[in-house]
Amino acid sequence: MTNRSWSGNCPAGLTKQFNGQSTAYLQWREHRLQLQSDWRNTEPLALSPALNTTADAQSLSILCEQVRDYGFAVYQWTRTSADINNDVARLYAGLSLTTTDSGVVSDKNGLSLLSDMSGTPRGRFIPYTSRAMGWHSDGYYNAPEKALRCFTLHCVQPAAQGGELSLLDDHLLLIALADENPGMVALLSSKNAMTIPANKDDVGHDRPDRATAVLFNHADGSPGTHFTTRTTNIRWQSTDTMAAARRMTELIDQHKDWHYTVRLQPGQGIVTRNILHRREAFTDSSGAPPRQMLRGRFLQAVGQPSCVTQAPDTTNQCTATHTNERN
Numbered sequence: 001m002t003n004r005s006w007s008g009n010c011p012a013g014l015t016k017q018f019n020g021q022s023t024a025y026l027q028w029r030e031h032r033l034q035l036q037s038d039w040r041n042t043e044p045l046a047l048s049p050a051l052n053t054t055a056d057a058q059s060l061s062i063l064c065e066q067v068r069d070y071g072f073a074v075y076q077w078t079r080t081s082a083d084i085n086n087d088v089a090r091l092y093a094g095l096s097l098t099t100t101d102s103g104v105v106s107d108k109n110g111l112s113l114l115s116d117m118s119g120t121p122r123g124r125f126i127p128y129t130s131r132a133m134g135w136h137s138d139g140y141y142n143a144p145e146k147a148l149r150c151f152t153l154h155c156v157q158p159a160a161q162g163g164e165l166s167l168l169d170d171h172l173l174l175i176a177l178a179d180e181n182p183g184m185v186a187l188l189s190s191k192n193a194m195t196i197p198a199n200k201d202d203v204g205h206d207r208p209d210r211a212t213a214v215l216f217n218h219a220d221g222s223p224g225t226h227f228t229t230r231t232t233n234i235r236w237q238s239t240d241t242m243a244a245a246r247r248m249t250e251l252i253d254q255h256k257d258w259h260y261t262v263r264l265q266p267g268q269g270i271v272t273r274n275i276l277h278r279r280e281a282f283t284d285s286s287g288a289p290p291r292q293m294l295r296g297r298f299l300q301a302v303g304q305p306s307c308v309t310q311a312p313d314t315t316n317q318c319t320a321t322h323t324n325e326r327n
């Protein structure tokens with residue numbers, strides 16, 4: 001490990017609004033829990049790959065609302081795509097997702113094609129293996145100015161076995177933490193709550209030590225989370241901070257009713273506001289195509305500043321509004 005330290009601005013922790021006790025927080029909490037109690041597991045939203053119909057515009061509008069309210073949405077292509085990468089990129093552009101952060105390993109349009117590449121240079125990174133991935137938010141090691149607001153997955157090919165995804169809105173986890181002890185929220189809001197050690201390798205990573213809050217506000221005021229169940233090498237600000245982080249993992253496990261699990265099929269995808277997620281291990285069959293998922297990571301949140309920047313027709317612009325309280 002190097003001794004380089006990061007001199008940039010650490011992300012500030014959560015503002016008073018989200019301290020678990022303020023009137024504004026309690027209103028936000030009530031609203032989020034009400035949404036959850038009203039939530040019904042609906043079918044994936046239908047979208048054509050060309051994204052050029054009135055029905056597509058309506059589905060996009062609903063998709064924006066679901067991402068805002070629940071942290072994620074699931075869609076399903078209505079027909080086979082002739083150019084999956086370009087069609088997926090068009091969808092993301094239609095959701096105002098244009099600035100990718102794919103790290104040093106990305107493919108066409110800034111998207112990364114995830115598959116089991118064990119034994120290759122990419123295979124040293126767990127997303128490019130068939131191994132299980134624990135709960136995390138994407139880019140938890142990113143600099144504040146590169147905090148990820150959205151990650152997406154589009155299924156090109158599922159695995160022969162396994163590969164199920166689980167999702168959990170980090171806003172719900174914040175509520176669980178605050179309900180139990182607002183002091184944990186305060187500890188995890190420290191701008192130095194956790195330090196991710198530097199990483200430099202011949203694949204192209206060159207990142208200094210990164211100190212960051214676990215719980216913080218994005219620039220628009222909405223809560224964000226840098227989280228991983230990874231236990232190796234992370235330096236915690238204090239033993240109490242480490243205990244609070246471990247409690248986060250326990251609360252995730254306790255609130256299985258908040259988990260959404262999905263095994264994406266070809267032509268299906270998820271769009272999220274970088275909520276917590278995990279992947280179970282998978283197995284490819286030697287006689288079938290390997291699991292392939294197109295992944296996108298974006299610095300923008302879905303629907304900012306408008307859900308549809310390239311609307312297929314002007315009469316169906318997304319009408320979803322995004323407020324700090326909800327987003």
Ligand SMILES: [Fe+2]
Pocket residue numbers: 136137138277
């Ligand atoms: Fe991830």
